Amino acid sequence: MAAARDISTTFAKGLSVLRAFDAENARLSFSDIARICDLDRAAARRLVLTLEHLGYVRRQGRVFALTPKVMVLAGGFLQSHQYGKRVQPVLDAISARIDTPLSLAVLEEGEALYVAQARMEPSRVSFGFTVGSRLPLLPTAIGRALLARLPEEKSALLVAESPLVMHTPQTPLDRESILECVAEARRAGHAITRGEFEAGVAGIAVPVPGATGHPFALGTSLAQAALTVEREATILQALQDCARALAEGAG
Amino acid sequence: MAAARDISTTFAKGLSVLRAFDAENARLSFSDIARICDLDRAAARRLVLTLEHLGYVRRQGRVFALTPKVMVLAGGFLQSHQYGKRVQPVLDAISARIDTPLSLAVLEEGEALYVAQARMEPSRVSFGFTVGSRLPLLPTAIGRALLARLPEEKSALLVAESPLVMHTPQTPLDRESILECVAEARRAGHAITRGEFEAGVAGIAVPVPGATGHPFALGTSLAQAALTVEREATILQALQDCARALAEGAG
DNA sequence: CGCAGTTTGTGCGATTATCGCGCATAACGT
DNA sequence: ACGTTATGCGCGATAATCGCACAAACTGCG
Numbered sequence: 001m002a003a004a005r006d007i008s009t010t011f012a013k014g015l016s017v018l019r020a021f022d023a024e025n026a027r028l029s030f031s032d033i034a035r036i037c038d039l040d041r042a043a044a045r046r047l048v049l050t051l052e053h054l055g056y057v058r059r060q061g062r063v064f065a066l067t068p069k070v071m072v073l074a075g076g077f078l079q080s081h082q083y084g085k086r087v088q089p090v091l092d093a094i095s096a097r098i099d100t101p102l103s104l105a106v107l108e109e110g111e112a113l114y115v116a117q118a119r120m121e122p123s124r125v126s127f128g129f130t131v132g133s134r135l136p137l138l139p140t141a142i143g144r145a146l147l148a149r150l151p152e153e154k155s156a157l158l159v160a161e162s163p164l165v166m167h168t169p170q171t172p173l174d175r176e177s178i179l180e181c182v183a184e185a186r187r188a189g190h191a192i193t194r195g196e197f198e199a200g201v202a203g204i205a206v207p208v209p210g211a212t213g214h215p216f217a218l219g220t221s222l223a224q225a226a227l228t229v230e231r232e233a234t235i236l237q238a239l240q241d242c243a244r245a246l247a248e249g250a251g
Numbered sequence: 252m253a254a255a256r257d258i259s260t261t262f263a264k265g266l267s268v269l270r271a272f273d274a275e276n277a278r279l280s281f282s283d284i285a286r287i288c289d290l291d292r293a294a295a296r297r298l299v300l301t302l303e304h305l306g307y308v309r310r311q312g313r314v315f316a317l318t319p320k321v322m323v324l325a326g327g328f329l330q331s332h333q334y335g336k337r338v339q340p341v342l343d344a345i346s347a348r349i350d351t352p353l354s355l356a357v358l359e360e361g362e363a364l365y366v367a368q369a370r371m372e373p374s375r376v377s378f379g380f381t382v383g384s385r386l387p388l389l390p391t392a393i394g395r396a397l398l399a400r401l402p403e404e405k406s407a408l409l410v411a412e413s414p415l416v417m418h419t420p421q422t423p424l425d426r427e428s429i430l431e432c433v434a435e436a437r438r439a440g441h442a443i444t445r446g447e448f449e450a451g452v453a454g455i456a457v458p459v460p461g462a463t464g465h466p467f468a469l470g471t472s473l474a475q476a477a478l479t480v481e482r483e484a485t486i487l488q489a490l491q492d493c494a495r496a497l498a499e500g501a502g
Numbered sequence: 503c504g505c506a507g508t509t510t511g512t513g514c515g516a517t518t519a520t521c522g523c524g525c526a527t528a529a530c531g532t
Numbered sequence: 533a534c535g536t537t538a539t540g541c542g543c544g545a546t547a548a549t550c551g552c553a554c555a556a557a558c559t560g561c562g
Contacts, residue, residue, distance in 0.1 A: 002300040002301075002303065002304050003512095005512090005513095005548090005549095006296070006297050006300040006301075006512095007297070007300060007301050007304050008261055008265060008297050008298055008301045008548080008549075009548070009549095010259055010261040010262055010265075010519085010520070010521095010548075010549080011261055011262055011264075011265035011298055011301050012301055012304075012305060013262075014259060014261075014262035014265060014266070015265070015305060015307070018324055018327065019323065019324070019327065021327040021328070021331050022326070022327050022330055022331060023330035023331060023333075025331070026331035026332065026333075027331075029538070029539090030538070030539070031537075031538055031539085040521075040522055040523090041522090041538085041539085042520095042521075042522060042523080042540095042541090043520080043521065043522075045257070045539080045540085046257050046258070046259050046520080046521090047259055047262055049253040049257045049258060050253075050257075050258050050259045050262050050263055052253065053253050053258050053263075054263060054266060055359075055360070056266070058464075061529095062529075062530090062538070062539080065331060065332075066327055066328040066331055066332075067328070067465065068328060068357040068359060068364055068366045068465060069359055069360075069364070070324050070325055070327065070328045071325050071328060071329075071364055071365070071366050071382055071383045072270065072359070072364060072383055072385065073269055073270070073321050073324045073325065073383070074321055074322050074324065074325030074382060074383040075273070075364075075365075075381065075382065075383020075384050075385065076269065076270065076272040076273050076317055076321065076383065077272070077317040077318070077319060077321045077322060077383075078322075078381040078382065078383050078384075079273055079274035079379075079381065079383065079384060080272050080273055080274060080276070080277035080278075080316065080317055081277070081316075081317075082274075082277075082379060083379075083381050084378070084379025084380050084381040084384065085379035086379075088379070088381060092370075106319040108306075108319060108320055108323070109306070109320075113319055113320070113322055113323060113326075114322070114326075115319045115322050116381075119343075119370060127335070128330075128333060128334075128335025128336035128337075128339070129335050130326065130329040130330065130334050130335040130339060130367075131322055131325060131326065131329065131382060132322045132323055132324070132325040132326020132327065132328075132329050132330065133326050133329075133330060133335065134323065134326065213309075214318065214319060254541095256519090256520095256541090256542095257541095259519080259520075260519070260520095261519075261520080261548085261549070261550095280509070280510090281509075281510065282508075282509055282510085291550070291551055291552090292509085292510085292551090293511095293512090293549095293550075293551060293552080294549080294550065294551075296510080296511085297549080297550090313509075313510080313558075313559095
């Protein structure tokens with residue numbers, strides 16, 4: 001573990017500025033950023049001007065927004081891990097086979113972080129999640145599949161620490177019953193939600209096997225009404241096939 | 252424009268370290284990074300340890316690799332610009348309509364940077380491009396569509412500055428003929444390549460109209476043999492429809 | 503297995519890059 | 533028009549960062 005003297009606080013602050021921009025905070029002023037990142041406003045100003053200078057943000061009046069250039073950073077990850085060759089084709093193939101969208105997520109800072117997707121249905125816009133979107137763990141199938149993949153005490157800790165938010169009337173708000181859902185997902189090898197995160201939407205997810213590194217899970221979502229017993233079995237089989245293929249092909 | 256005193260050189264160096272990782276440089280040592288980023292190796296070491304501390308890279312023996320956490324930065328851009336709601340559904344719909352993959356790119360630092368994609372064909376893996384991938388301007392349809400979207404003198408400058416690389420035997424290596432292709436793309440409102448970047452692969456791309464901000468283009472690729480006159484007309488119509496829908500819906 | 507070359511760990515003194523403050527100005531919203 | 537908020541910017545202080553040097557560890561090869 002790095003000693004304090006080996007950590008560049010200026011760089012860390014700068015990265016926190018990049019993190020300030022998200023779905024809720026699309027355009028931010030110097031003052032906004034200083035407040036969100038808990039920085040002195042002169043420091044925030046210099047860091048934002050550095051991002052502007054390098055092309056990662058652009059100014060619109062008194063506010064700033066991220067530019068597409070930040071996608072290059074994601075490209076560094078996706079290309080260096082060969083997602084375009086090893087992951088995306090597997091997702092695309094399975095997605096085409098079962099005619100449903102797929103999302104691959106990793107557990108990251110107590111959330112499910114989407115790193116790849118396939119075959120978004122043109123007719124139905126979910127919440128508009130993209131690669132880089134972060135979903136809560138507790139009310140989502142993919143979150144529970146990630147939790148199911150962890151040792152029990154570790155997932156219990158994450159369940160205890162994660163915020164309880166009522167997304168729909170079906171969202172469970174007691175950690176005991178969520179823990180029971182996670183335990184059930186661990187036993188069954190998959191997680192299913194029904195309207196707990198998005199009204200009328202079912203989620204199905206499986207953990208991706210793998211010994212080292214970050215825990216991954218693979219999931220899909222579809223209209224609850226479309227989830228028949230047969231459909232569920234088909235999707236589960238396909239997700240498990242896909243997860244196995246990903247585990248084998250992606251280092 | 253920011254004065255030099257308003258630029259944080261440490262933060263800028265740190266971001267350059269993040270940029271060192273790509274398809275060719277998946278795993279890098281301190282020395283590699285110092286060399287690639289032209290930094291003193293102690294400085295490189297501190298910056299890498301900062302990234303490790305924050306979770307953006309992880310160590311594997313003596314080398315480091317990016318972690319999925321960098322996807323959060325891309326998510327900031329995609330979510331704050333509502334790509335999941337405004338861009339992705341349009342791409343998915345058109346992609347489904349013409350049964351071909353689509354990629355949306357922006358001109359970024361003399362290259363075409365993919366920012367969104369739809370419906371990758373499961374049966375054909377191109378070069379494995381993903382969001383965040385950067386493609387050269389000169390031999391690709393999408394690059395030429397981006398160039399066609401710029402004022403003539405600006406695109407002439409970019410053509411003059413861009414490297415000439417023989418990707419296939421069909422790649423043109425004289426800037427005059429490339430400029431002529433760009434001029435033709437400007438006249439026709441679209442660009443078509445045939446095997447100039449990927450052997451046996453045709454590319455078709457159109458610029459995305461829009462007055463402000465970064466220039467965007469939309470393109471697809473398919474087997475050259477599959478590109479009949481009828482197919483070309485269908486695809487072009489769909490790309491133009493899509494580009495227009497994107498221009499209208501994406502701020 | 504030994505060796506040469508390369509890489510890394512780390513302490514340290516120097517310095518300059520960054521810090522935060524304060525005052526003046528600009529912009530915004532009512 | 534005015535009050536409030538945000539911003540520009542100069543400046544002195546300082547601590548964060550710098551780069552060097554030496555020792556240790558690692559790697560690849562014969």
